[in-house]
Amino acid sequence: MRRREKIRLRPKHGLIIGLVVCLVLILISFRFNKYLYPVRNAVGSAITPMQKGINIIGTYISDGLATLKSIEELAEENKRLKEQVDILSYENKLLLQNKYELDELRELYKLDQKYIDYPKVAARIIDKDTNNWYNVFTIDKGTRDGLSAGMNVIAGDGLVGIITECYYNHSKVRAIIDDKSAVWGMFLKTSDTCVVQGDLKLMEEGKLRVEFISKDAEVEEGYEIVTAHTSPNFLEGILIGYVTGIELDPSTMTKKGYLIPAVDFERLSEVLIITELKEPLLTEPPEEVSENEQEK
Amino acid sequence: MNKRSKYFLLLRILIYFVEVIVFYVLQSSLYRFFNLAGAMPNLLIILVVSSAYMRGWITGMTLGFFSGLLVDILFGNIIGVYAMIMMLIGYLTGFANRIYSKDDFTLPLVFTAVADFLYQFLYYVFEFLLRGKLDFSYYFRKIILPEIIYTVAASILVYKLLHMINHALDRNEFKEE
Secondary structure, X not given: OOOOOOOXXXXXXXXXXXXXXXXXXXXXXXXXXXXXXXXXXXXXXXHHHHHHHHHHHHHHHHHHHHHHHHHHHHHHHHHHHHHHXXXXXXXXXXXHHHHHHHHHHHHHHHHHHHOOOOOEEEEEEEEOOOOOOOOEEEEOOOHHHOOOOOOEEEEOXXXXXXXXXXXXXXXXXXXXXXXOOEEEEEEXXXXXXXXXXXXXXXXXXXXXXXXXXXXXXXXXXXXXXXXXXXXXXXXXXXXXXXEEEEEEEOOOOEEEEEEEEOOOHHHOOEEEEEOOOOOOOOOOOOOOOOEEOXXX | OOHHHHHHHHHHHHHHHHHHHHHHHHHHHOHXXXXXXXXXXXXXHHHHHHHHHHHOHHHHHHHHHHHHHHHHHHXXXXXXXXXXXXXXXXXXXXXXXXXXXXXXOHHHHHHHXXXXXXXXXXXXXXXXXXXXXXXXXXXXXXXXXXXXXXXXXXXXXXHHHHHHHHHHHHHHHOOOO
C-alpha cells in the first residue's frame, strides 16, 4: 500500500460519475445524431484496416485448411477418375480395334479389286498362337461357308497362308511364316523361280528365307516375289513379299536371301480366302496332305 | 505518484488501449472463421471482467466504458448504451478484486459467464423486449446460451493471456518494493 495521501474515490461516487457521463452521451447522440457522423467515420476508418488485415489472414489460413481437406476429396476423385479412365481406355481400345478392322476391310476391298478374278470370302482370325506372329491360326469360317482345305488365304497386300484343316464353322490356317511352310515363288520382274520358306528363327525378325534362286538370275534388293504358276497349292500371282540380302550360296550354287513379307503378320486380324482351289498338276506330288474333316 | 508508477500506469493504459482494439477487431473479423452455431465469443466482456477481477473497480469501470463506447460508435445508433452496460459490468466485477487470488482460474470463468449473461440479457431487453418481441426462451436457447458457452470456453485462454500480461507488469512494477 502506498503511504502517500491521496484523494479516496469511493466506488459509489465513481459509479455515479460514470453513469452520468453515459447518460449525457446518450442524450447527446439522441439529439445530435448527425454530428456524430465524423466521429463514427474517424473511428471506423481507423479500425477497418485492422479488420481487413485479420480477414485476409483468416481467409488465407482457412483456404489453406480447405485445401488440406480437399486434398482428401481430390484423392478420392482422382481414384474415381482413374477408374473411369481405365474404363474409357478399354472402350477406346475396342473402338480402335473396330477402326483397324474397318481399315483392313477397306484394304481388303481394294485387294478384292486387284484379285478381282478370284472369288473370295472374308473371315476373321479368332484364335491366335501364343506369340505375336500368327503362324497357325483359326478363322471363323468353315465348310459351312463353302471353304475347304487347300484354299489360299490372303490379306491386305499379299499372301498369308493356306487352309490346312477345315471344319464346319472354322478352319485352321498355316501362315507362310511357319516353319513348315514352303511356297514356290517367282520374281515378278524376271520370272525367276525360288522357294520361300518359313523359318522359326527368322520369324522373330519378321523375315522368311528365299532359296534356290537361279545363280544367273538378275535379281536385286527389293524385288517383288509372287506365287509361281508352278506352285502346286497356291494360285499364281499373289504377292508374297520383297527380297532382301541376296547372296550366293556356295554349297548349292544358287542364290539365296531373305524375304520381307508384304503382309504385316503382327497385326493380322482380317483375311480373305480365295475359294477357288488350285487345280493340282498331276506331274508333281502335293506339298502336304490336307485333311478334310466334317464336323457337326 | 512517483515517476515510476506513472510510467507503469501509462504503460498499462497503452496496453489496455491496444487490448481493446485488438479484441474488438478479432471479435468482429474472425466471426466467419470461428463461429459455432452462430455464436462468437465476446472477447471484450472477457477483457472487462478479467481486468476488473485482477485490478479492481476503477480499471473495470473505465475499460468497460471505453469498450462499450467503441462498440457504440461503430455500431450503435445511440452512443452510450453499450458503454453503460459494459461499465456496469466492469464496476460490479471490480468488487471481486477483494477475493482475487493469483492462482485461481475458475472464478474468472464464473464471472465471465454471469457477466456475459447479464450483457446478453440487457441487450435482449433493449433490442428486443422493448420492441415487443417477448419470446425470451427462444432467444435464450438459440442465441444467449451458445454465446455464453463459447465465451466461457474462450475465456479460459484469454484470461490466461491477460493474467500473464498483468502478472508481468506487476512483477516489474513492484520489483523493488
